[in-house]
Amino acid sequence: MITNKAVLKDRLLAKGIKPTYQRTAILGFLLDNRTHPTIKSLHNSLVKTIPTLSKTTLYSTLELFAAKGLVAPLTIDRSEVRYDGLASSHHHFLCERCGRIIDVDVSCANSRRGEIGGHRIKEVHGYFKGICKDCLKQTYKTNKRRIFHG
Amino acid sequence: MITNKAVLKDRLLAKGIKPTYQRTAILGFLLDNRTHPTIKSLHNSLVKTIPTLSKTTLYSTLELFAAKGLVAPLTIDRSEVRYDGLASSHHHFLCERCGRIIDVDVSCANSRRGEIGGHRIKEVHGYFKGICKDCLKQTYKTNKRRIFHG
């Protein structure tokens, strides 16, 4: 784990969350790995260090984190929710070639104004779909990454 | 049905889709009702005129329509996909009070440019969450609509 344990503990306590072993590990993973993982891939990764970790714990912990604004659930995939360890508002880019979800900064005039068409904005969710910078470079090279269809 | 049958037929034929009874009714409903319905609510509405209509037909038809660019699937709800009869790029506003999903026009500088951070943009998906114009007006009145939690 790259992120310091004390930092994780403080982050959890600051939100009024008891910093248990599992919670610290889950938050740590999300901060260290900006891959926007699904529950399944989170579980695959974390059972290596916590063999008893159950998927139910992941579901309930991430629900708790999301409610407290520690993580953001992403509904970009139609089939499964992904989780973002960076909860502050930003957008995402889904590469249809390599399947990666990449963070992008977006300054949206509407969200800055706080309203659109008379409706009061509380949250902004957005993502782009296309071909990422890396894949564009590799257009004429063999792409060894998993091809993503979606 | 408000939208003319001949118009629906032409729209389907223009996309190379055989205009069957079911397909015409489904497209007609989506063009007449801009409510972004789920499969379930589509089925509830359409069985009134087509009693034999199966959910499987709805799933396969909407998949076909989406592939041909006739409708847009929305993944705003975490639990079920919604369908938008207007496929041209626009954004949505989810009201957390009444649960409605409202179309909004958004001119996004990034999508106009066609790229962001070096990534080539093919699609733009976005929605806002907050309180819609109508609900803002009714703040001190009784709201008879279903309260939406999510």
Added chain:
DNA sequence: GCCTTATTTGTAATCATTACAAATTGGATT
């Protein structure tokens, strides 16, 4: 009307998510 093919339908799987109760853990108190 008949035939061939595409479409529609119903039923049965699949799979992420949720519900729930039992087991375990954490922390306070003594």
Added chain:
DNA sequence: AATCCAATTTGTAATGATTACAAATAAGGC
């Protein structure tokens, strides 16, 4: 450091949207 209570974690069993698939039906050309 043993004990107790409440919160957390875990495993198993439901739920429910979506998909798979094969049989029934409809559409269009002859």
